[in-house]
Amino acid sequence: MVIQLFGHPFSSYTWKAEIALYENDTPFEFRMVGPEHPENGAELARRSAVGKFPLLVDGDDAVFEATAIIEYLEAAHPGPVKLIPPNPAAAVKVRMMDRVFDNYVMNVMTVMVGNALRPEEHRDPYGVARARADLDRIYAWLDGEMAGRHWACGGDFTLADCAAAPSLFYADWVHPIADKHASLKAYRARLLARPSVASCVEEARPFRAYFPLGAPDQD
The missing domain is CATH 3.40.30.10 (Glutaredoxin)
Structure with a gap:
Protein backbone atom coordinates (compact mmCIF):
# COMPACT_ATOMS: atom_id res chain seq x y z
CA MET A 1 0.00 0.00 0.00
CA HIS A 77 11.53 3.80 4.34
CA PRO A 78 15.24 4.70 4.34
CA GLY A 79 16.79 5.90 1.12
CA PRO A 80 20.17 7.03 -0.19
CA VAL A 81 19.79 10.54 1.32
CA LYS A 82 20.32 10.12 5.06
CA LEU A 83 18.29 12.96 6.54
CA ILE A 84 19.32 12.00 10.07
CA PRO A 85 23.01 11.12 10.41
CA PRO A 86 23.86 7.70 11.86
CA ASN A 87 26.50 9.33 14.09
CA PRO A 88 24.73 10.20 17.38
CA ALA A 89 26.59 13.48 17.93
CA ALA A 90 25.90 14.66 14.38
CA ALA A 91 22.25 13.64 14.78
CA VAL A 92 21.93 15.83 17.88
CA LYS A 93 23.15 18.86 15.89
CA VAL A 94 20.70 18.13 13.08
CA ARG A 95 17.78 17.77 15.48
CA MET A 96 18.77 20.97 17.29
CA MET A 97 18.85 22.93 14.03
CA ASP A 98 15.50 21.44 13.05
CA ARG A 99 13.99 22.92 16.20
CA VAL A 100 15.74 26.25 15.59
CA PHE A 101 14.11 26.64 12.18
CA ASP A 102 10.68 25.51 13.36
CA ASN A 103 10.56 27.38 16.67
CA TYR A 104 12.68 30.48 16.10
CA VAL A 105 11.98 31.18 12.43
CA MET A 106 8.73 29.60 11.28
CA ASN A 107 6.73 29.94 14.47
CA VAL A 108 7.91 33.52 15.00
CA MET A 109 6.98 34.41 11.41
CA THR A 110 3.48 33.03 11.94
CA VAL A 111 2.92 35.61 14.69
CA MET A 112 2.90 38.27 11.98
CA VAL A 113 0.78 36.20 9.61
CA GLY A 114 -1.73 35.46 12.37
CA ASN A 115 -1.87 39.12 13.28
CA ALA A 116 -2.77 40.03 9.69
CA LEU A 117 -5.70 37.60 9.83
CA ARG A 118 -7.21 39.27 12.88
CA PRO A 119 -9.87 41.98 12.73
CA GLU A 120 -8.25 45.41 12.85
CA GLU A 121 -9.41 46.09 16.39
CA HIS A 122 -7.73 42.94 17.70
CA ARG A 123 -4.33 43.36 16.09
CA ASP A 124 -1.20 43.44 18.22
CA PRO A 125 1.48 45.90 16.99
CA TYR A 126 3.60 45.20 20.06
CA GLY A 127 3.59 41.46 19.38
CA VAL A 128 4.53 42.05 15.75
CA ALA A 129 7.39 44.35 16.72
CA ARG A 130 8.71 41.70 19.11
CA ALA A 131 8.44 39.05 16.40
CA ARG A 132 10.42 41.23 13.99
CA ALA A 133 13.13 41.74 16.60
CA ASP A 134 13.22 37.99 17.26
CA LEU A 135 13.65 37.29 13.54
CA ASP A 136 16.45 39.84 13.31
CA ARG A 137 18.18 38.09 16.19
CA ILE A 138 17.90 34.60 14.72
CA TYR A 139 18.82 35.82 11.22
CA ALA A 140 22.07 37.21 12.64
CA TRP A 141 22.80 33.97 14.49
CA LEU A 142 22.00 31.81 11.46
CA ASP A 143 24.17 34.00 9.24
CA GLY A 144 27.11 33.28 11.50
CA GLU A 145 26.31 29.57 11.60
CA MET A 146 26.05 29.34 7.80
CA ALA A 147 29.38 31.02 7.10
CA GLY A 148 31.48 28.35 5.39
CA ARG A 149 28.67 25.76 5.32
CA HIS A 150 26.74 24.50 2.32
CA TRP A 151 23.78 23.02 4.20
CA ALA A 152 22.47 23.67 7.69
CA CYS A 153 24.80 21.20 9.41
CA GLY A 154 27.65 20.95 6.95
CA GLY A 155 28.03 19.20 3.62
CA ASP A 156 24.98 16.92 3.72
CA PHE A 157 21.31 17.77 3.22
CA THR A 158 19.41 16.71 6.35
CA LEU A 159 16.25 17.03 8.39
CA ALA A 160 17.46 20.51 9.38
CA ASP A 161 17.36 21.62 5.74
CA CYS A 162 13.88 20.16 5.31
CA ALA A 163 12.84 22.52 8.13
CA ALA A 164 14.91 25.46 6.89
CA ALA A 165 13.49 25.56 3.38
CA PRO A 166 9.86 26.50 4.16
CA SER A 167 10.88 28.52 7.22
CA LEU A 168 13.25 30.82 5.33
CA PHE A 169 11.07 30.88 2.22
CA TYR A 170 8.11 32.40 4.05
CA ALA A 171 10.02 34.34 6.71
CA ASP A 172 11.86 36.33 4.03
CA TRP A 173 8.48 37.28 2.55
CA VAL A 174 7.27 38.61 5.90
CA HIS A 175 10.47 40.13 7.28
CA PRO A 176 13.19 40.23 4.60
CA ILE A 177 16.64 38.90 5.40
CA ALA A 178 18.98 41.90 5.33
CA ASP A 179 21.68 42.09 2.68
CA LYS A 180 24.31 42.13 5.43
CA HIS A 181 23.38 38.52 6.16
CA ALA A 182 24.97 37.32 2.94
CA SER A 183 25.66 33.77 4.12
CA LEU A 184 22.04 33.24 5.16
CA LYS A 185 20.69 34.76 1.94
CA ALA A 186 22.96 32.50 -0.11
CA TYR A 187 21.81 29.48 1.88
CA ARG A 188 18.16 30.34 1.22
CA ALA A 189 18.94 30.58 -2.50
CA ARG A 190 20.64 27.16 -2.44
CA LEU A 191 17.62 25.67 -0.71
CA LEU A 192 15.23 27.05 -3.33
CA ALA A 193 17.41 25.63 -6.11
CA ARG A 194 17.34 22.12 -4.59
CA PRO A 195 14.99 20.00 -6.78
CA SER A 196 12.96 18.70 -3.83
CA VAL A 197 12.34 22.25 -2.60
CA ALA A 198 11.78 23.68 -6.08
CA SER A 199 9.00 21.12 -6.59
CA CYS A 200 7.23 22.36 -3.45
CA VAL A 201 7.61 25.99 -4.55
CA GLU A 202 5.99 25.24 -7.91
CA GLU A 203 3.17 23.18 -6.41
CA ALA A 204 2.36 26.06 -4.05
CA ARG A 205 2.55 28.80 -6.67
CA PRO A 206 -1.18 28.71 -7.62
CA PHE A 207 -2.12 29.41 -4.00
CA ARG A 208 -0.04 32.53 -3.38
CA ALA A 209 -3.14 34.72 -3.33
CA TYR A 210 -3.96 33.06 -0.01
CA PHE A 211 -1.00 34.69 1.73
CA PRO A 212 -2.61 37.26 4.06
CA LEU A 213 0.25 39.76 3.84
CA GLY A 214 0.39 39.58 0.06
CA ALA A 215 2.94 37.38 -1.65
CA PRO A 216 5.88 39.48 -2.89
CA ASP A 217 6.87 39.41 -6.54
CA GLN A 218 9.84 37.12 -5.98
CA ASP A 219 10.82 33.45 -5.80
Whole structure:
Protein backbone atom coordinates (compact mmCIF):
# COMPACT_ATOMS: atom_id res chain seq x y z
CA MET A 1 0.00 0.00 0.00
CA VAL A 2 1.40 3.38 -1.02
CA ILE A 3 2.12 6.04 1.61
CA GLN A 4 -0.48 8.80 1.85
CA LEU A 5 0.38 12.36 2.85
CA PHE A 6 -2.46 14.63 3.93
CA GLY A 7 -1.75 18.35 3.65
CA HIS A 8 -1.96 21.45 1.49
CA PRO A 9 0.59 22.62 -1.10
CA PHE A 10 0.86 26.09 0.48
CA SER A 11 1.45 24.75 4.00
CA SER A 12 5.00 25.17 5.29
CA TYR A 13 4.93 22.04 7.41
CA THR A 14 3.45 20.03 4.54
CA TRP A 15 6.46 21.19 2.50
CA LYS A 16 8.80 19.96 5.20
CA ALA A 17 7.42 16.42 5.00
CA GLU A 18 7.17 16.47 1.21
CA ILE A 19 10.80 17.54 0.83
CA ALA A 20 11.86 14.42 2.73
CA LEU A 21 9.73 12.22 0.47
CA TYR A 22 11.09 13.87 -2.67
CA GLU A 23 14.69 13.62 -1.50
CA ASN A 24 14.55 9.83 -1.56
CA ASP A 25 12.03 9.44 -4.39
CA THR A 26 9.69 7.74 -1.95
CA PRO A 27 6.39 6.96 -3.70
CA PHE A 28 3.38 8.60 -2.05
CA GLU A 29 -0.15 9.76 -2.74
CA PHE A 30 -0.87 13.38 -1.89
CA ARG A 31 -4.29 13.92 -0.35
CA MET A 32 -5.13 17.61 -0.35
CA VAL A 33 -7.05 18.94 2.63
CA GLY A 34 -9.56 21.65 1.78
CA PRO A 35 -13.26 22.34 1.19
CA GLU A 36 -13.09 20.69 -2.23
CA HIS A 37 -11.96 17.38 -0.68
CA PRO A 38 -14.17 16.84 2.42
CA GLU A 39 -13.30 13.13 2.54
CA ASN A 40 -9.63 13.98 3.13
CA GLY A 41 -10.50 16.37 5.92
CA ALA A 42 -12.68 13.72 7.56
CA GLU A 43 -9.91 11.13 7.39
CA LEU A 44 -7.40 13.64 8.77
CA ALA A 45 -9.70 14.44 11.69
CA ARG A 46 -10.06 10.74 12.41
CA ARG A 47 -6.37 9.89 12.28
CA SER A 48 -4.70 13.01 13.78
CA ALA A 49 -4.87 14.12 17.41
CA VAL A 50 -6.06 17.67 16.67
CA GLY A 51 -6.91 17.38 12.98
CA LYS A 52 -3.88 19.31 11.73
CA PHE A 53 -1.71 18.48 8.76
CA PRO A 54 0.65 17.13 7.63
CA LEU A 55 -0.38 13.58 8.40
CA LEU A 56 1.36 10.54 6.95
CA VAL A 57 -0.54 7.27 6.71
CA ASP A 58 1.41 4.11 5.94
CA GLY A 59 -0.81 1.06 6.24
CA ASP A 60 -1.88 0.90 9.88
CA ASP A 61 0.60 3.59 10.94
CA ALA A 62 -0.48 7.24 11.19
CA VAL A 63 2.18 9.83 11.98
CA PHE A 64 1.58 13.54 12.49
CA GLU A 65 4.02 16.42 13.10
CA ALA A 66 6.47 16.99 10.24
CA THR A 67 9.61 16.17 12.23
CA ALA A 68 8.11 12.88 13.42
CA ILE A 69 7.09 12.07 9.84
CA ILE A 70 10.68 12.49 8.68
CA GLU A 71 11.96 10.40 11.60
CA TYR A 72 9.44 7.71 10.62
CA LEU A 73 10.50 7.76 6.98
CA GLU A 74 14.14 7.37 8.00
CA ALA A 75 13.22 4.31 10.06
CA ALA A 76 10.60 2.66 7.85
CA HIS A 77 11.53 3.80 4.34
CA PRO A 78 15.24 4.70 4.34
CA GLY A 79 16.79 5.90 1.12
CA PRO A 80 20.17 7.03 -0.19
CA VAL A 81 19.79 10.54 1.32
CA LYS A 82 20.32 10.12 5.06
CA LEU A 83 18.29 12.96 6.54
CA ILE A 84 19.32 12.00 10.07
CA PRO A 85 23.01 11.12 10.41
CA PRO A 86 23.86 7.70 11.86
CA ASN A 87 26.50 9.33 14.09
CA PRO A 88 24.73 10.20 17.38
CA ALA A 89 26.59 13.48 17.93
CA ALA A 90 25.90 14.66 14.38
CA ALA A 91 22.25 13.64 14.78
CA VAL A 92 21.93 15.83 17.88
CA LYS A 93 23.15 18.86 15.89
CA VAL A 94 20.70 18.13 13.08
CA ARG A 95 17.78 17.77 15.48
CA MET A 96 18.77 20.97 17.29
CA MET A 97 18.85 22.93 14.03
CA ASP A 98 15.50 21.44 13.05
CA ARG A 99 13.99 22.92 16.20
CA VAL A 100 15.74 26.25 15.59
CA PHE A 101 14.11 26.64 12.18
CA ASP A 102 10.68 25.51 13.36
CA ASN A 103 10.56 27.38 16.67
CA TYR A 104 12.68 30.48 16.10
CA VAL A 105 11.98 31.18 12.43
CA MET A 106 8.73 29.60 11.28
CA ASN A 107 6.73 29.94 14.47
CA VAL A 108 7.91 33.52 15.00
CA MET A 109 6.98 34.41 11.41
CA THR A 110 3.48 33.03 11.94
CA VAL A 111 2.92 35.61 14.69
CA MET A 112 2.90 38.27 11.98
CA VAL A 113 0.78 36.20 9.61
CA GLY A 114 -1.73 35.46 12.37
CA ASN A 115 -1.87 39.12 13.28
CA ALA A 116 -2.77 40.03 9.69
CA LEU A 117 -5.70 37.60 9.83
CA ARG A 118 -7.21 39.27 12.88
CA PRO A 119 -9.87 41.98 12.73
CA GLU A 120 -8.25 45.41 12.85
CA GLU A 121 -9.41 46.09 16.39
CA HIS A 122 -7.73 42.94 17.70
CA ARG A 123 -4.33 43.36 16.09
CA ASP A 124 -1.20 43.44 18.22
CA PRO A 125 1.48 45.90 16.99
CA TYR A 126 3.60 45.20 20.06
CA GLY A 127 3.59 41.46 19.38
CA VAL A 128 4.53 42.05 15.75
CA ALA A 129 7.39 44.35 16.72
CA ARG A 130 8.71 41.70 19.11
CA ALA A 131 8.44 39.05 16.40
CA ARG A 132 10.42 41.23 13.99
CA ALA A 133 13.13 41.74 16.60
CA ASP A 134 13.22 37.99 17.26
CA LEU A 135 13.65 37.29 13.54
CA ASP A 136 16.45 39.84 13.31
CA ARG A 137 18.18 38.09 16.19
CA ILE A 138 17.90 34.60 14.72
CA TYR A 139 18.82 35.82 11.22
CA ALA A 140 22.07 37.21 12.64
CA TRP A 141 22.80 33.97 14.49
CA LEU A 142 22.00 31.81 11.46
CA ASP A 143 24.17 34.00 9.24
CA GLY A 144 27.11 33.28 11.50
CA GLU A 145 26.31 29.57 11.60
CA MET A 146 26.05 29.34 7.80
CA ALA A 147 29.38 31.02 7.10
CA GLY A 148 31.48 28.35 5.39
CA ARG A 149 28.67 25.76 5.32
CA HIS A 150 26.74 24.50 2.32
CA TRP A 151 23.78 23.02 4.20
CA ALA A 152 22.47 23.67 7.69
CA CYS A 153 24.80 21.20 9.41
CA GLY A 154 27.65 20.95 6.95
CA GLY A 155 28.03 19.20 3.62
CA ASP A 156 24.98 16.92 3.72
CA PHE A 157 21.31 17.77 3.22
CA THR A 158 19.41 16.71 6.35
CA LEU A 159 16.25 17.03 8.39
CA ALA A 160 17.46 20.51 9.38
CA ASP A 161 17.36 21.62 5.74
CA CYS A 162 13.88 20.16 5.31
CA ALA A 163 12.84 22.52 8.13
CA ALA A 164 14.91 25.46 6.89
CA ALA A 165 13.49 25.56 3.38
CA PRO A 166 9.86 26.50 4.16
CA SER A 167 10.88 28.52 7.22
CA LEU A 168 13.25 30.82 5.33
CA PHE A 169 11.07 30.88 2.22
CA TYR A 170 8.11 32.40 4.05
CA ALA A 171 10.02 34.34 6.71
CA ASP A 172 11.86 36.33 4.03
CA TRP A 173 8.48 37.28 2.55
CA VAL A 174 7.27 38.61 5.90
CA HIS A 175 10.47 40.13 7.28
CA PRO A 176 13.19 40.23 4.60
CA ILE A 177 16.64 38.90 5.40
CA ALA A 178 18.98 41.90 5.33
CA ASP A 179 21.68 42.09 2.68
CA LYS A 180 24.31 42.13 5.43
CA HIS A 181 23.38 38.52 6.16
CA ALA A 182 24.97 37.32 2.94
CA SER A 183 25.66 33.77 4.12
CA LEU A 184 22.04 33.24 5.16
CA LYS A 185 20.69 34.76 1.94
CA ALA A 186 22.96 32.50 -0.11
CA TYR A 187 21.81 29.48 1.88
CA ARG A 188 18.16 30.34 1.22
CA ALA A 189 18.94 30.58 -2.50
CA ARG A 190 20.64 27.16 -2.44
CA LEU A 191 17.62 25.67 -0.71
CA LEU A 192 15.23 27.05 -3.33
CA ALA A 193 17.41 25.63 -6.11
CA ARG A 194 17.34 22.12 -4.59
CA PRO A 195 14.99 20.00 -6.78
CA SER A 196 12.96 18.70 -3.83
CA VAL A 197 12.34 22.25 -2.60
CA ALA A 198 11.78 23.68 -6.08
CA SER A 199 9.00 21.12 -6.59
CA CYS A 200 7.23 22.36 -3.45
CA VAL A 201 7.61 25.99 -4.55
CA GLU A 202 5.99 25.24 -7.91
CA GLU A 203 3.17 23.18 -6.41
CA ALA A 204 2.36 26.06 -4.05
CA ARG A 205 2.55 28.80 -6.67
CA PRO A 206 -1.18 28.71 -7.62
CA PHE A 207 -2.12 29.41 -4.00
CA ARG A 208 -0.04 32.53 -3.38
CA ALA A 209 -3.14 34.72 -3.33
CA TYR A 210 -3.96 33.06 -0.01
CA PHE A 211 -1.00 34.69 1.73
CA PRO A 212 -2.61 37.26 4.06
CA LEU A 213 0.25 39.76 3.84
CA GLY A 214 0.39 39.58 0.06
CA ALA A 215 2.94 37.38 -1.65
CA PRO A 216 5.88 39.48 -2.89
CA ASP A 217 6.87 39.41 -6.54
CA GLN A 218 9.84 37.12 -5.98
CA ASP A 219 10.82 33.45 -5.80
